[in-house]
Amino acid sequence: MRIGELARRLDISTDTIRFYERRGLISAARRANGYRDYSAEAEALLRLIRLAQRLGFTLAEIGALTASLQDQSLSRDAVAAILREKLAEIEARTADLQALGDVLRARLADVCPLGLGHMR
Amino acid sequence: MRIGELARRLDISTDTIRFYERRGLISAARRANGYRDYSAEAEALLRLIRLAQRLGFTLAEIGALTASLQDQSLSRDAVAAILREKLAEIEARTADLQALGDVLRARLADVCPLGLGHMR
DNA sequence: ATAAACCTTTGAGCACACTCAAGGGTCAAT
């Protein structure tokens, strides 16, 4: 698959994909003519990157995570440690989300705007 | 409370607080000498802003939300509509988080790194 | 053969959210 199709599938620009490559998040095989050639795995990885990104992880963090996931030289334990660390972050963020959701739900109930109505 | 104490309480810089003020997210009373003076409500609002921000909302989005929440001229229904819209976003984000958490948990189980181990 | 739709690189520009430096005023303690 060429870069244009991959970009269309993920609804991102080709520039963004090349940008991720420069940052070391993804790589691509090259055809004889120099065009990048992507596999289904690349698409899966890119979807994972976009997902992590929507959740507020920086490209540097995502790069470190995917790099270690692909590094065969790392021990299972090392990979597991990284995964557990990220999971803890995700769980903290989920708690934050629920807290914000609760705040908004509470204000929906008693419409007094945020208890902040007296601030000017 | 002066800006320094507020900053210490939230563990952010005074520059950041003044920056939020320039962006219209918060406001402050002034003392005779020109110093900003903050109330407990300001602290609550600032905590809410930081919470929303950690969750990936932009300052512009947060500003629009808090502005409409404080706007007495808006009808209850209008405020409720805005809250419901934000809640929907939060719920979508929570689903994303759970998806990423599931991916990581699955990889923790079967250690084959992300099913992406075959990418080079 | 020419057009249209792809692809390539390099390098610059942009929006966002700070962050810092400069130059100065305020206030409490010694």
Next chain:
DNA sequence: ATTGACCCTTGAGTGTGCTCAAAGGTTTAT
């Protein structure tokens, strides 16, 4: 009266994550 810890404003600089422009090569269709 001086020191130190605050505070003020203005304006410039930084890092992240794109986004675009320029100038050109490739492929497919007519």
